[in-house]
Amino acid sequence: MRRLLPVLLAALSITWTGTAAAAAPAELEYVALGDSAAAGPLIPAQELMDLGCLRSTRNWPSVLAAKVGATTFRDVSCSGATTDHLTTSQSTFTGPQPPQLDALTPTTDLVTITIGGNDIGLVGVALGCVNVFPEPLGMSCKDRLTAGGDQIAAKIDAYAAEFAAGLDAVKARAPRAEVVVVGYGTYIRPGGCYPKEPIWARDADYLQASVHRLNTVLGKVSADRGATFVDIEPPSVGHDVCAPITEKWFEGLVPTSAAAPLHPNARGMAGIGGFVAGSLGVSRL
Known part of the structure; x- marks a missing residue:
């Protein structure tokens, strides 16, 4: 965060004039890119101007923008x-959305991005792991997806080159920006919590292992491309879909709060935004 830190510190600086103190925040232009893990589908309130993106005004990029004191904030994350x-x-139910990189400018200071889950079909994989009946009835999604080789692992590993190209495109549009890649969380605990969430234990472990593998790829590519990777798996431990309603950051197949299934809820967005802000080293609050 060497390039961004002076900007954030300047945003907190105090200029003294005689006996009066006046805050003199520096300009901080922040652009948020990404998918539904950043956008926050169904979390109130949804942005009406871009309703097709199902983007919440309480998503973690909004939390982060407030904490770092962004003077210009453009959130183009889209479910x-x-x-x-x-x-x-991108086509949405309210019409096409422009390319997300159109929001970047040569003066952008900070870019965050969460992307990749839809490229490998994470939600679809999770839905394919649902088993209404306990073992041995039904079929394990792990067994099905790893027969003859791990299909999801292969997709994740192959995605590295596409993600690298995406980061290169971000850098080309915003050459002075600090690029922060935020990964995906701990959605389900070891062994799961069947039947509360109807996913067998070994399948729950397979799903989270796949998320971890994707985060590992995102982290490695980020390091190779000079971006900062923020791993939200550790801070979200204990806040998974199996957690009590008052503690969970992610909703299960049947949401217990206003949020999309298998996505962060408002509590999760606040927690993720706060953790990312802390990872940047400076918070205005």
Whole structure:
């Protein structure tokens, strides 16, 4: 965070004039990119101007913008986005959205991005692991997806090159910006919590292991491309879909608060935003 830190510190600086103190915040231009893990589908209140993106005004990028004192904040995260939608338009139920990178400028100071889950189909994989009946009835999604080789692991490993190209495109549009990649969380605990969440124990472990593998790829590519990776798996331990309602950051198949299934809720967005702000080293609050 060497380039961004002086800007954030300047935003907190105090200029003294005689006996009066006046805050003199520096300009901080922040752009948020990404998919539904950043956008916050169904969390009130949803942005009406871009309703097709199902973007919440209480998502973690909004939390982060407030904590770092962004003077300009553009959030173009959009539910359903893939890495292609960084550079191409995205179709939504209210019409097409422009490429997300159109929000970047040469003066952008901070860029955050959460992307990749839709590229490998994480939500679809999770839904395919649902088993209404306990073992041995039904079929394990792990057994099905790893027969003859781990299909999801192969997709994740292959995605590295596409993600690297995406980060290169971000850097080209915003060459002076600090790029922060935020990963995906701990959605389900070891062994799961069947039948509360109807996913067998070994399948729950397989799903979270796949998330971890994706985070590992995101972290390695970020380091190779000079971006900062923020791993939210550790701070979200104990806040998974199996947690009590008052503690969970992620909703299960049947949400217990206003949020999309298998996505962060408002509590999770606040927790993630606070953790990312802490990872940057400076918070205005």
